[in-house]
Amino acid sequence: MPLFSKGIILEQHKEPALSKxxxxxxxxxxxxxxxxxxxxxxxxxxxxxxxxxxxxxDEHDGALLADKLSFSSTKGHxxxxxxxxxxxxxxxxxxxxxxxxxxxxxxxGLHLCAVALKIKSICIMVYKNIYDLSIQIPTMIxxxxxxxxxxxxxxxxxxxxxxxxxxxxLIIGTGALLHLARAVDENRIQTTCFVTVSGNCIAKPAxxxxxxxxxxxxxxxxxxxxxxxxxxxxxxxxxxKSILDPSSxxxxxxxxxxxxxxxxxxxxxFNCIGCSRCTEVCPQELAPFLIYKYTALEKYDELYRFDxxxxxxCGSCSYxxxxxxxxxxxxxxxKNYILKKMSDSGVTSASEQQDLIHRKNLxxxxxxxxxxxxxxxxxxxxxxxxxxxxxxxxxxxxxNKTKKTQEENRP
Amino acid sequence: xxxxxxxxxxxxxxxxxxxxxxxxxxxxISRRLTVSVGNLFFKNPILVGxxxxxxxxxxxxxxxxxxxISIAVIIICIPSIIISELSSKYAxxxxxAIIGALVSALMSVPAYKMISPLSPDIFDNIGIYFPIIMLxxxxxxxxxxxxxxxxIWSVTDVVCAVCGFAFFAILIGSIREILAYxxxxxxxxxxxxxxxxxxxxxxxFILVGFILAIVQKIKNSTVFFKNLIKRRKEVQ
Amino acid sequence: MNTSRIQKKAPPHIRTSRTAPIILLDVIISILxxxxxxxxxxxxxxxxxxxxxxxxxxxxxxxxxALSSQKVNIYNIAPIxxxxxxxxxxxxxxxYSIVICAxxxxxxxxxxxxxxxxxxxxxxxxxxxAFAAFCWxxxxxxxTEPLVKLPVFGKIVASSYSPAYYLKLGAxxxxxxxxxxxxxxxxxxxxxxxxxxxxxxxxLLVRKVINWRTVLSYxxxxxxxxxxxxxxxxxxxxxVLLELCSGSVIFGGIFMVSxxxxxxxxxxxxxxxxxxxxIFTVLFRYYGGFEQGVAFAVLILNIFSPLLxxxxxxxxxxxxxxxxxxxxxxxx
Numbered sequence: 001m002p003l004f005s006k007g008i009i010l011e012q013h014k015e016p017a018l019s020k021x022x023x024x025x026x027x028x029x030x031x032x033x034x035x036x037x038x039x040x041x042x043x044x045x046x047x048x049x050x051x052x053x054x055x056x057x058d059e060h061d062g063a064l065l066a067d068k069l070s071f072s073s074t075k076g077h078x079x080x081x082x083x084x085x086x087x088x089x090x091x092x093x094x095x096x097x098x099x100x101x102x103x104x105x106x107x108x109g110l111h112l113c114a115v116a117l118k119i120k121s122i123c124i125m126v127y128k129n130i131y132d133l134s135i136q137i138p139t140m141i142x143x144x145x146x147x148x149x150x151x152x153x154x155x156x157x158x159x160x161x162x163x164x165x166x167x168x169x170l171i172i173g174t175g176a177l178l179h180l181a182r183a184v185d186e187n188r189i190q191t192t193c194f195v196t197v198s199g200n201c202i203a204k205p206a207x208x209x210x211x212x213x214x215x216x217x218x219x220x221x222x223x224x225x226x227x228x229x230x231x232x233x234x235x236x237x238x239x240x241k242s243i244l245d246p247s248s249x250x251x252x253x254x255x256x257x258x259x260x261x262x263x264x265x266x267x268x269x270f271n272c273i274g275c276s277r278c279t280e281v282c283p284q285e286l287a288p289f290l291i292y293k294y295t296a297l298e299k300y301d302e303l304y305r306f307d308x309x310x311x312x313x314c315g316s317c318s319y320x321x322x323x324x325x326x327x328x329x330x331x332x333x334x335k336n337y338i339l340k341k342m343s344d345s346g347v348t349s350a351s352e353q354q355d356l357i358h359r360k361n362l363x364x365x366x367x368x369x370x371x372x373x374x375x376x377x378x379x380x381x382x383x384x385x386x387x388x389x390x391x392x393x394x395x396x397x398x399x400n401k402t403k404k405t406q407e408e409n410r411p
Numbered sequence: 412x413x414x415x416x417x418x419x420x421x422x423x424x425x426x427x428x429x430x431x432x433x434x435x436x437x438x439x440i441s442r443r444l445t446v447s448v449g450n451l452f453f454k455n456p457i458l459v460g461x462x463x464x465x466x467x468x469x470x471x472x473x474x475x476x477x478x479x480i481s482i483a484v485i486i487i488c489i490p491s492i493i494i495s496e497l498s499s500k501y502a503x504x505x506x507x508a509i510i511g512a513l514v515s516a517l518m519s520v521p522a523y524k525m526i527s528p529l530s531p532d533i534f535d536n537i538g539i540y541f542p543i544i545m546l547x548x549x550x551x552x553x554x555x556x557x558x559x560x561x562x563i564w565s566v567t568d569v570v571c572a573v574c575g576f577a578f579f580a581i582l583i584g585s586i587r588e589i590l591a592y593x594x595x596x597x598x599x600x601x602x603x604x605x606x607x608x609x610x611x612x613x614x615x616f617i618l619v620g621f622i623l624a625i626v627q628k629i630k631n632s633t634v635f636f637k638n639l640i641k642r643r644k645e646v647q
Numbered sequence: 648m649n650t651s652r653i654q655k656k657a658p659p660h661i662r663t664s665r666t667a668p669i670i671l672l673d674v675i676i677s678i679l680x681x682x683x684x685x686x687x688x689x690x691x692x693x694x695x696x697x698x699x700x701x702x703x704x705x706x707x708x709x710x711x712x713a714l715s716s717q718k719v720n721i722y723n724i725a726p727i728x729x730x731x732x733x734x735x736x737x738x739x740x741x742x743y744s745i746v747i748c749a750x751x752x753x754x755x756x757x758x759x760x761x762x763x764x765x766x767x768x769x770x771x772x773x774x775x776x777a778f779a780a781f782c783w784x785x786x787x788x789x790x791t792e793p794l795v796k797l798p799v800f801g802k803i804v805a806s807s808y809s810p811a812y813y814l815k816l817g818a819x820x821x822x823x824x825x826x827x828x829x830x831x832x833x834x835x836x837x838x839x840x841x842x843x844x845x846x847x848x849x850x851l852l853v854r855k856v857i858n859w860r861t862v863l864s865y866x867x868x869x870x871x872x873x874x875x876x877x878x879x880x881x882x883x884x885x886x887v888l889l890e891l892c893s894g895s896v897i898f899g900g901i902f903m904v905s906x907x908x909x910x911x912x913x914x915x916x917x918x919x920x921x922x923x924x925x926i927f928t929v930l931f932r933y934y935g936g937f938e939q940g941v942a943f944a945v946l947i948l949n950i951f952s953p954l955l956x957x958x959x960x961x962x963x964x965x966x967x968x969x970x971x972x973x974x975x976x977x978x979x
Contacts, residue, residue, distance in 0.1 A: 010661075090661060220648060228649040231656060238659040246650060261660060269718040270667050271765025273725070276858070276912035285967075287960060289912060305964055315659035322667040323765075329657040604744055608782035617756055624760075 006283045007152030008316045010090050012130045017198055017205040018093040019135050022101055025222060027192060027211040034187045042184065044073045044116040054183035056190045057253035059095075060084045060173040065180065068170070072117055078170040080121040080163040081113055082147075085174050088127045088155040089236035092257045094194045097207040098174040099124055099141060107142040109177030112184060117170075121163055123147045124174075127155055153238070154314040157283055193253050197223040199233075199260040210251055217246040219258050229260035238315040270323035278317035278327055284310045288317040288327040295330040300337045308334045309342075442642055447567045449639050451575040466544070467580055468615030470536035474596045477584025479530040481577035486522040487544055491515035492569040496562045519544070583618055671724045673856045677847035678731050678902070681837035684830060689739040690796035693836055696734040696746055703750040704730030711759045725764045729753055732772040732902055735837030736895050736942075737779060738790040739797055740805040745783055749775040769949050770909050772902070773942040780937055788812065788938060790833045807833045810893035811938040819879045820889065827892045838898035848901050858905045860914060861921035865900045868925025878933065896928065899941030909949045915962070916955035924948050 032053045036046050052066035072078055083106060085099040099106055106124070114122050126137055128148035139146055151158045163169060179190040193212050197219055198205040203226040210219055216234060233240045234255045243249045251258070278288040284307075291306050311331050318328040471477045495511030502510075519542060526533060534541065588594060591609040593602045608614060630640075685693040704726035713719050730750050737746065753775030758767045779787050789805040797803055810820035810832060822832055830839030838844075851857040870887055877886035891897060904910070904924055911920050924944050931940025 217648060217650075225648045228652050230652045230654055231660060232653055233658075233660050237661050240658060240660065242655050242658070242660065244653060244655050246648075246653070259660070268666075268722050269720050270723065271763060272908075273667055273670075273765055274908040274910070274912060275670070276907070279912055285963065287913065287956075290956070290960065305960055307964060307967065318657075319659050319661065320663055322663070322665060322670050324662060324666060326657050328659065606748065606782040607784070608778065611781065613781075620760075 005151060007154060008281055008320055010153050012132060013090050014093045014130060015132055015134055017196055017207055018097055020206050022097055023206050023208045025208055025210045030189050030191055031187045032189050041115040047116045050183050051180060054189045056176050056179045058173050058176040059254040059256055060171055062254045065176050072170050076168060079167040081119055081170045083110055083124040083174050083177055084171050085124050085126050088153050089238050091198045091237045091259055092196050094196045094207050094256050095174045098178060098194060102178060103141045105178045105181040106174050107144055108181040125149055154283060196257040201225055201227040201229045201260040201262050212251060212253055214251045215247050216249045216258055220260055227262050230263045231261045233259040267324050273323055275322060277320045281316045281320045288331055291334055292327050292330045295334045303334045309338050311335050443564055445639055445642055447571045450568055451571040466540040469612050470533055471580055471584045472610045473588040474585045475530045476533045477581040479526045479533050481580050483522040483526055484544055484576055485573055487515045487518045488569060488573050490518055492566055496565050668722045668724055670856055671728055673854050674728050677850045680843040680846055681735055684840040684843045685836045688793040692797045692799045693739055695799055697731055699743055700734045700746050700750050701727045701730035703747050704754050707751060707754045712763055717763055723764055726754060729771045733775045736776045736835050737787055738805060739836045740791045740803040741786055745779055745786060749779040752778045765908055767908060770903055770906050770945050773945040776942040777946060793831050809834045814878055815938050835895055838895040841892055844897050844901060858910055858917055860917040861904050861910055862900055864918045864921030865904050865925045868922045869896060872929040894939050895941055903941060903945050909952060911952040911955045913956055913959040916959050919955060920948055920952055
């Protein structure tokens with residue numbers, strides 16, 4: 001039910017970057033040698049080879065597009081292809097802007113994949129709850145359906161409902177589709193990435209096509225930094241990492257945003273006020289306040305009962321905490337401990353690992369209880385007692401002998 | 412006693428009958444005395460807790476009852492430790508412990524007789540905890556290390572612990588009497604502000620906890636007490 | 648671009664604007680109508696009492712957190728909420744020294760030794776009221792007539808008893824319905840006007856500050872007990888109304904039962920907690936030594952709230968395993 005669904009409602013702050021056209025950072029394109037003759041819709045093997053030569057990286061999950069296509073054709077056999085223009089993180093709009101302003105290339109890329117994999121249902125997915133837009137998102141882009149995902153952040157949990165719940169889908173980012181279209185039509189290698197530069201320190205936020213390997217400080221200067229930032233973030237605003245030195249950090253293919261924030265006030269030192277907003281908001285029904293307490297006291301072995309490995313690192317608990325605690329950080333720490341234990345003991349799934357720890361603890365409890373069990377098999381216990389008595393007697397005689405020798409040795 | 416490596420070689424372990432008092436033994440005695448005096452503040456039965464805490468919380472609500480319970484503890488514990496230590500030379504350890512318990516049970520009779528004129532209502536409040544005071548001799552016997560039982564030091568340990576008990580019992584009793592009734596030893600002080608809930612046991616717990624916290628703070632803060640702790644660790 | 652101020656922090660990089668001081672300010676705003684009604688009934692003394700309570704709690708909290716080497720946080724206004732709540736359950740004729748002692752007890756004994764505001768085990772307002780009830784039983788339970796302005800300084804002789812006292816003796820107090828709901832009868836300073844309490848409650852609900860689950864189950868339990876086991880020989884509706892409005896039942900239900908630090912945080916324990924507090928309140932009113940029972944019931948149930956949380960985690964863990972085992976595996 002939408003009234004009681006989990007998650008948080010976020011203000012998206014996507015304007016004015018979304019309405020502007022995509023800017024271009026000056027860079028030279030580079031080409032690869034295409035052994036195949038030009039055809040409008042190449043086969044899947046040719047497409048995979050072209051994607052591999054063009055070195056296309058999908059920014060949705062950081063994998064090579066060639067690997068994804070070959071897996072889909074051999075083992076996956078998906079039923080539909082979805083172009084990822086979701087962008088439910090605030091401030092990011094790099095994928096959505098591509099779908100709106102470069103729709104020719106996106107539709108060309110989608111049709112290429114669909115024909116190669118022989119799939120009929122294709123669509124573009126966009127987040128619905130963006131309230132501060134000045135342009136309207138159409139229902140059809142170049143005759144392709146636009147599916148709006150409703151719900152609160154994180155919206156990735158609701159992707160399963162598109163095209164049927166239990167059917168396999170292939171999700172490709174719009175940037176990768178654009179680069180694929182360029183590779184087939186113009187033999188271009190992927191040397192650029194699409195990045196949103198935004199934040200409350202930037203004077204002219206925009207979506208820009210930067211060359212891969214550009215330092216972050218040049219990316220920020222391209223969009224005029226107005227105030228001195230206190231925090232520079234690469235990646236999303238909810239899940240990205242904050243960097244210390246912008247001039248030494250380089251842009252990669254899946255750094256989808258560069259944000260510069262200025263924090264006007266310091267974080268105040270509050271304790272947990274027990275409001276339980278973190279448990280109401282967690283999409284995986286965890287209890288972040290308890291995990292925070294146990295991890296802060298470093299009692300990692302008792303985390304098994306809280307199902308820490310189910311955390312999907314969305315950051316909703318930290319966002320909503322009124323005391324401004326770093327809840328997500330501590331939960332991820334606990335999760336990494338459990339996963340490391342998992343890899344050490346060779347267990348494949350997280351729930352199995354937690355069951356293992358749980359069973360070990362149960363065994364310990366049972367061992368403690370065993371001491372009070374009545375011995376029913378007398379002969380074994382008698383033998384044990386006799387053996388222990390013999391060993392005790394031997395140790396006593398050995399002690400006496402050493403004492404005697406010591407006394408004789410003294411003057 | 413353990414052979415102290417810092418002392419000259421001619422100092423032998425002393426016994427009760429025939430002790431040689433020389434420079435080394437004076438040093439040893441003074442160091443050991445500081446440990447006992449430390450026990451007065453940090454290891455007396457109230458602040459460490461245990462069986463003897465309950466009569467203090469429930470019964471010591473006036474100055475007089477504090478005095479009365481201190482006298483009871485002195486009368487019960489000190490003869491029992493003396494006699495059990497003396498008997499430990501001639502009998503195994505468990506026999507001397509039982510003898511100590513019997514002596515403390517015996518001494519509770521004169522204790523009862525001495526307390527009744529002082530503070531007659533104390534037995535209504537203590538009830539069963541009065542005979543349990545004699546169990547404190549058991550606990551003092553077991554807290555001492557069995558190997559190094561020298562008569563004079565065991566006795567001084569217990570005497571100092573009992574003095575500490577007396578000090579804190581009288582302190583707690585007088586505080587509670589001033590707050591709850593506005594009197595001191597029965598004489599009105601002229602304070603109009605009274606809290607009648609202070610005479611209840613819950614406030615006894617809170618007061619004992621606060622005094623313990625203050626004593627711990629003093630212990631951890633001053634340099635003098637830090638040296639005292641170091642010395643105690645050397646000796647033990 | 649000046650890079651000297653850049654710091655490294657953990658994600659997420661945006662935070663909600665509803666921080667802890669704003670939430671606590673909402674609670675203070677919902678308490679103010681009660682002070683307004685009390686001012687109408689008893690005069691300026693009420694406001695001075697509230698101010699003294701709040702100031703005592705706030706200053707003692709700052710001093711104690713500085714002494715115990717914690718970070719001093721001026722924006723922590725949770726002690727002010729405690730200091731405003733304690734005088735409301737006491738009569739308006741009470742001495743200032745009693746209020747100061749109760750507030751000092753609630754901060755120095757109930758909050759600070761456990762680690763400060765946020766780590767307390769017991770509800771500080773309930774503990775302060777219980778302490779005042781134990782130490783000065785006559786002062787805390789004798790009142791003056793409403794609509795008689797009390798002087799701000801000086802000792803006041805209080806001689807009236809509240810309807811709860813008469814209910815405990817077995818008599819039926821004669822009160823008009825309108826008088827009962829507006830609070831124009833003898834009683835504690837801020838707990839008698841039902842309209843102000845309901846206004847505060849609706850404000851807290853709309854701003855999503857309060858645990859509505861604990862409060863709902865508390866009222867269900869209390870009303871059921873009052874209707875099923877009435878003390879007086881009249882029909883159940885009037886018995887329920889008289890019992891509800893004559894003491895600090897509604898006040899305790901809104902402000903003391905829903906205190907976030909001490910209440911459990913999962914859904915099912917919240918229902919159990921509120922329900923048991925309701926039952927214990929009624930039992931304390933009927934068979935206890937004092938005429939009010941909310942504070943003591945809250946203190947007893949505070950001991951069980953962490954236990955309820957941990958057991959509910961176990962239940963959720965095992966039910967999730969069962970749900971995963973039963974779910975048909977997807978074709979992927």
